[in-house]
Amino acid sequence: MLLADDEAMVRAGVRAILDTDDAIEVVAEAADGVEAIDAVRHHRPDVAVLDIRMPRMDGLAAAAEIRSSVPETAxxxxxxxxxxxxxxxxxxxxxxxxxxxxxxxxELIAGVKAVADGAAYLSPRIAKRVIAELSSGPGGGIMARAAAAKERVSVLSPRELEVLALLGDGLTNNVIAERLFLVEGTVKAYVSAIFLRLDVTNRVQAAILAREAGLTTT
Incomplete structure (x- = not known):
């Protein structure tokens, strides 16, 4: 994975945490968004961990560029x-x-592992904020959002709905494949088709939609 933060002390601390897990290897570090993009293009890591406020290019802009140019890096x-x-x-x-x-x-170790496996991960505090936002505000009531979500997912095939439901439960592609007795490549194709048909760009957005539509079991 890649670690990008403009503060060397922070990078050292985060790396020390990640190094406690043998399944995680930090292959590169970066001090700003531009360096992060270059490092991702060179090393092609499974995961890029980015700070937001960095010089030259912030983490949010770098994230968008990485997802566009190296989509296999989460x-x-x-x-x-x-x-x-x-x-x-x-x-x-x-x-x-x-x-x-x-x-x-x-949470850091769990999050890195989750996204490396193709799932999504929000810290508990952030998850609560997202859920609160989804259930409040103009047009944001639970019933209204559920109805809108059900309308959006109605364009999917029965198999795509099954995949979306399991994606909404936070399962990785390989686990979904096992549940549905499919090969992982087929599941990836279904996920890509679901993103396209629902006009979402990532698993978090798809999972939120699945939950709003009442497809999930957890």
């Missing part, structure tokens, strides 16, 4: 800033995870 935002605008922009630009530096170190 992006996790790790930051001290939890403003709604940052969360919305990060998820809208395709980030698969949003974690707070003030959170439990175990």
């Amino acid at each position: 992006v996790v935002i790790l930051t001290t800033f939890s403003e709604d605008a940052y969360i919305a922009r990060a998820l809208g630009d395709g980030a698969s995870g949003f974690l707070l530096k003030s959170g439990d170190p175990r």
